[in-house]
Amino acid sequence: GAGVLASMLMLSSSVFAQTVGFSQIGSESGWRAAETTLTQQQAKERGIDLKFADAQQKQENQIKALRSFIAQGVDAILLAPVVATGWDSVLEEAKEADIPVILLDRMVDSSDDLYLTAVGSDLVHEGNVAGQWLVDELGGKDCNVVELQGTTGSSPAIDRKNGFEQAIKGHDNIKLIRSQTGDFTRTKGKEVMESFLKAEDGGKNICALYAHNDDMAVGAIQAIKEAGLKPGEDILVVSIDAVPDIFQAMAAGEANATVELTPNMAGPAFDALAAYTKDGTMPPKFIQTESKLYTKDDDPMKVYEEKKDLGY
Numbered sequence: 001g002a003g004v005l006a007s008m009l010m011l012s013s014s015v016f017a018q019t020v021g022f023s024q025i026g027s028e029s030g031w032r033a034a035e036t037t038l039t040q041q042q043a044k045e046r047g048i049d050l051k052f053a054d055a056q057q058k059q060e061n062q063i064k065a066l067r068s069f070i071a072q073g074v075d076a077i078l079l080a081p082v083v084a085t086g087w088d089s090v091l092e093e094a095k096e097a098d099i100p101v102i103l104l105d106r107m108v109d110s111s112d113d114l115y116l117t118a119v120g121s122d123l124v125h126e127g128n129v130a131g132q133w134l135v136d137e138l139g140g141k142d143c144n145v146v147e148l149q150g151t152t153g154s155s156p157a158i159d160r161k162n163g164f165e166q167a168i169k170g171h172d173n174i175k176l177i178r179s180q181t182g183d184f185t186r187t188k189g190k191e192v193m194e195s196f197l198k199a200e201d202g203g204k205n206i207c208a209l210y211a212h213n214d215d216m217a218v219g220a221i222q223a224i225k226e227a228g229l230k231p232g233e234d235i236l237v238v239s240i241d242a243v244p245d246i247f248q249a250m251a252a253g254e255a256n257a258t259v260e261l262t263p264n265m266a267g268p269a270f271d272a273l274a275a276y277t278k279d280g281t282m283p284p285k286f287i288q289t290e291s292k293l294y295t296k297d298d299d300p301m302k303v304y305e306e307k308k309d310l311g312y
């Protein structure tokens with residue numbers, strides 16, 4: 001009768017017509033912009049009403065956005081946390097309001113019962129893959145490495161540093177001589193690389209750059225060229241993300257390797273949310289995306305074209 005119909009309607013609306021708040025970090029990199037585009041696209045395809053909040057790199061803005069989503073009574077929250085610490089209170093508030101939170105691409109230091117699941121890559125592994133690439137490429141040759149770190153206190157900056165250091169450990173030919181944050185941006189990557197070059201005999205003392213993302217690498221490549229050196233040859237360049245621009249640089253011989261991070265974190269997040277909403281299926285606490293290594297032998301212009309069609 002009417003009661004059955006009403007409950008069916010309620011069920012279908014709770015499954016299909018969801019309102020989801022998305023607290024995004026900002027638009028510091030090409031990868032981040034693509035993640036935003038793809039999240040909006042994935043929401044649209046699923047009929048989800050996505051409330052988007054850009055935090056402009058500030059955790060306090062993200063906390064405010066989360067509180068506003070909770071006050072509005074959204075059905076779920078996606079959070080890409082700018083830094084790892086300081087989330088306990090607001091995540092507890094979401095939990096008390098019975099609003100599931102899904103973490104995208106970065107992790108938090110909070111207890112894992114404060115969120116439904118996290119979609120992301122193994123960030124330590126990414127750093128490891130980058131470091132291992134360098135170890136293999138050098139084949140025992142002496143090499144001074146400079147590092148551009150991501151945003152201070154963010155899980156990718158912490159983990160990618162650790163992963164790289166693990167990989168080069170015990171290889172005495174490789175020395176990490178300088179390491180500083182470039183905030184995951186092109187501008188800062190260029191600026192910090194300029195200071196590294198200046199401090200290291202115009203760059204003559206540097207054999208490789210490890211950047212925690214491609215955007216910083218692209219900025220640094222510019223700095224290396226302006227210093228009169230050849231990026232990709234005089235200074236090897238390895239980074240993370242696999243955004244289209246790094247493949248262009250690779251095709252020009254100016255970058256050597258990158259580790260892919262998929263910008264489609266929302267797809268698996270919405271799938272997990274749909275299953276949870278439908279019948280309470282608990283997703284695993286961590287849904288891991290792949291980390292693939294690309295080098296200049298992987299037909300970079302072809303990959304560039306493919307990537308251009310993927311939300312970048």
Ligand code: AHR
Nearest residue numbers: 029031032105156184213
């Ligand atoms: O959290 C993922 C990182 O954030 C990406 O590697 C970087 O480009 C972005 O800014």
